[in-house]
Amino acid sequence: MKISELPVDGRIKKVILERGIEELYPPQAEALKSGVLEGKNLVLAIPTASGKTLVSEIVMLNKLLKEGGKAVYLVPLKALAEEKYREFKEWERLGIRVAATTGDYDSTDEWLGKYDIIVATAEKFDSLLRHGARWIDKVKLVVADEVHLLGSYDRGATLEMILTHLMDKAQILALSATVGNAEELAEWLNAELIVSDWRPVELRKGIFHLGTLFWEDGKIDRYPENWYSLVVDAVKRGKGALVFVNTRRSAEKEAIALSKLVSGYLTKPEKRALENLASQLERNPTSEKLKKALKGGVAFHHAGLSRVERTLIEDAFREGLVKVITATPTLSAGLNLPAFRVVIRDTKRYSNFGWVDIPVLEIQQMMGRAGRPKYDKVGEAIIVARTENPKKLMERYVHGKPEKLFSMLANEQAFRSQVLALITNFGVRNFQELVNFLSKTFYAHQRGDTLSLEYKAKDIVYFLIENEFIDIDLENNFIPLPLGKRTSHLYIDPLTAKKFKDAFPKLEKNPNPFGIFQLIAATPDMATLTVRRGEMEDYLDLAYELEEKLYTGIPYYEDSRFQGFLSQVKTAKVLLDWINEVPEVRIYETYNVDPGDLYRILELADWLMYSLIELYKLFEPKGDVLQYLRDLHLRLRHGVREELLELVKLPNIGRKRARALYNAGFRNVEAILTAKPRDLLQVEGIGLKILEDIYKHLGVEHTLEVKEKPKKKGNLYDYLK
DNA sequence: GCTCCGTAAATCTAGACAGCATGTC
DNA sequence: CTAGATTTACGGAGC
Structure with a gap:
């Protein structure tokens, strides 16, 4: 079906044609003929990268231009919200206003009322529903991306509730990976169903076993025995590869091993560019390993990386500079990061119950990353049979049907x-x-x-x-x-609220960071750090040492809560170090955590600390205790000791700059106001831009004496041109 | 009695949503 | 029934 034949507003077609798209893919055409343009609900179960986004764009725009109102686009990840937001931004040409909202930013409900397309994480939208924003009534269409997450143990219920709330009030377009019971889902939503495995780039699947590559069509290729050869071969042919493994440690190890094999195929300019890339990374144990891999054109990707590192790697891979990424499931769903060849090293994963097979649905999503629409005619997805029987793998993951979706509402x-x-x-x-x-x-x-x-x-x-x-x-x-x-x-678990509430009497008598952090760490909403065998005694000792600061008893060794308690103590200790200005790198080393883990712990603690304060306000709060909690919250947010609290409220001043200012003798706002700008600029991390912002924030007309002779390199003049 | 070294036993294991009010180095 | 990399424990050799 040609775009020009689409029964939608000409303006929509014009934008799409200008993207260079003239013809719809078969499943896209089928979807648009299903009645979805006339307002019917639709479940669209087709592979990733086969054009779900375009379908949803056409459906959204058609709806908005015809009926007005709002369309909500639900995604499972914050990063995905960002990605979709950028894509949909193009429609602003037609006067459509696009906004994205996640827990990270743009939270005010009413502010969103001005927008036509709202991209949100499911949880954020659930939260917006709870707050009862007035514009919710205007939502005419909900697009639920990755709707198979309905079957996810911890997050499925949210999505199910949102859809239940809205199914009588708005049109629903549910985008799903291929699942075992799409019919059931469509029946529930009173929707048309379109299932297809058509892909714009052909996908060849195979199983690799001791040097033999068995393709699904029966053809056979021979390689050297080690599966590394599959990756090297792809690079040799000028392509890239994505390798999926089941632990962070494996991702790091395989990245470094592969980088030695791949580096020989890099050109001189590539090597220079990679060196340059590596030099941009900060210094910590994780990024040192990453640098090592990067020099050979390989990178690993897992949740322990910082955001900066992650995007750096993703971009470099898209550009083709990084040839190979070894990844944990971080990359299996979500972000648009295809590769010519996908190699799946592991099909089992360690869970709370021991080793379990990775679901077919998930492996198929990994395989679906093979083949780059604009560059490859085919993509290749290969599962490595190391301990498993290759025939079984072929049956289960290549020819097999993905699992059925089960409601997780009862969680x-x-x-x-x-x-x-x-x-x-x-x-x-x-x-x-x-x-x-x-x-x-x-x-x-x-x-x-x-x-x-x-x-x-x-x-x-x-x-x-x-x-x-x-x-x-x-x-x-x-x-x-x-x-x-x-x-x-x-948006906290009632059990979290109960734990806070129960602790208030003791907390009020003895407010202290360790007790509060352990309390936060003990709630079901917090993520805790694992305590390794050798560390157990350390944290038990610490707990006894600080026993009178805790609001809870120390469980006995036999107690089922013992292990969890130690994790809470460790987590509390990390937070304690953080507010005592222990440098990040030392935290990484001491507690064996990665940057991404620390970030996550801090993010959660920040949210829960805020919630604790909000709940405390409901129970006849004591003024001094409330102030104590607020200060602690601010310390937690910025990672500073009490004495820096005043400085850290200034714009762009975090734990490092505040400490630098303080140590240089500028201990409060007063000192900064009376100081000469020249002296302030001497402080490490304080430049002209920062200082200007500080003065602006303080409402001071302080003419920066930039005309005075430049101190050293004359860069003050450069700044001003 | 102490250190060094090699081997056996023990240990450890993926990911990431939510509030609020604006900006880290 | 099914893992694998790495750290720690342990026992023997050498001094």
Whole structure:
């Protein structure tokens, strides 16, 4: 089907034609003929990179230009929100306003009211629904990207609830990977279903076993015995490869091993560019390894990397400078990062229950990364059989059908939070109304009834009443209480709120960072660091040493909570070091954490610290305690000791610059105001731009005496031209 | 009695959403 | 039933 034949507004077609797209792919055409342009719901289950985005763009624009209102595009990752936002930005040419919102930025509900397309993570949108922003009524279309995440244990329930909330109010376009029961999903959503495995780039799948590559069509290629040869071969042919492994350590090890084999195929300018790239990295144990790999044109990619490092690698791979990436599942879903050849080294993964097979769905998503639409005629995805039987792998992952999607609504933690939200934010007034709502979920559709779900809901309701999140009157009507409403708005687990609440009496008597951080680390919303065998005693000792600072008892060794407690102590200790200005690199080394891990811990602690304060405000807070908590929150956010709090409130002044200023004798705002700019500029990290911003922030007209003779290199003049 | 070295046993293991108010080095 | 890289523990050799 030609773009020009599309039954949509000519302006839409014009923009698409200008992208150089004249013809729709078959599944795209089929999707657009399904009635989705006339407002019908649609489940579109087609491979990644076969044009789901274009379909959703056409559907969104058609809807917006015809009916007005808003379209919401739901994604599972913040990085993906960013990516889609940039793509959709193009439609601003037609006067369509596009916004992205995640937990990171742009949170005010009403601010979003000005936009037509809103890209959001599922959780963020759930939160917006709870806050009841006025523009929600104007949402006419919801596009749910990667809707198979409905089956994810910890995050599936959110998506299921959003869709349940909106399925009668807005049109739904659900984009899914191929799953075992797409029909069931479509039935639930009262949607048309389109399933296709058509891809713009042909995908060849194969199994590699001891030097023999068995393609799915029966053809056979011979290689040297080690699977490294598959990667080297791709590079030799001027292409790239993506290697999937199951641990961070493996990713790092294989990257360094492969870099030695690949480096011989790099040109001189490439080597120089890679050197240059490596020199941009900061100095820490993880990036030292990364540098080593990068010099040979290979990089590893996992959640331990900092954001900067991750994007650096992704961009370099897209440019073709980095030839090979070895990755944990960070790259299996989401970001658009295709490669000619995908090599899957592992099909098992360690979980809480031991070694488990990686789901077919996930392996197929990895395989789907093979083949770059603009460069390759085919993409190759190869699974390495090392210990597994190659025939079995072929059956399971190449010819096999992906798993069915199962509702995860009954997951205790997720469900608890959702039941609370239904009562405090979505007007559910009694148990019968709760059951009515639950009967509309995918869970109910799939199981045929909600009996066991009701049983769980009842327990949760008791828990909520008992802990004063809600109340119940004589006619058995629910009454939302302040604690419940605030908890739901803060988007924290009610169990987290309960733990905070229970700790307040002790906390009030003895507010201290260690106790508070352990408390935060003990909530189900926090991620904790694992304590290795050899460290256990250290953290137990630390706990006993600081026992009187804790708001909880120290569990015995036999206690099932013992292991978790030690993790909490370790996490609290890291946070303690952070606010005591221990340099990041030392934290990485001491606690064996990667930059990405530290970032994550800090991000979560920041959010939970804020939530703790907000909840404390509900319980007749003492002024001095509240102030103490606020200061601690600020220290946590910036990673500083108390004495730097004043400085760190200045724009662009973080833990390093604040410390530099303080040590140079500028200990507060007053000192900065009275100081000569010249002296301030001597401080490490303080330049003209920074200083200008500080003065602006303080509302001071301080003519920077830039005309005075330049100190050293004359760069002050350069700055001003 | 101490250190060094090689081997066996033990250890450890992926990822990442949410609030709020604006900017790290 | 199914892992594999790396660290730690241990025991023997050499001084």
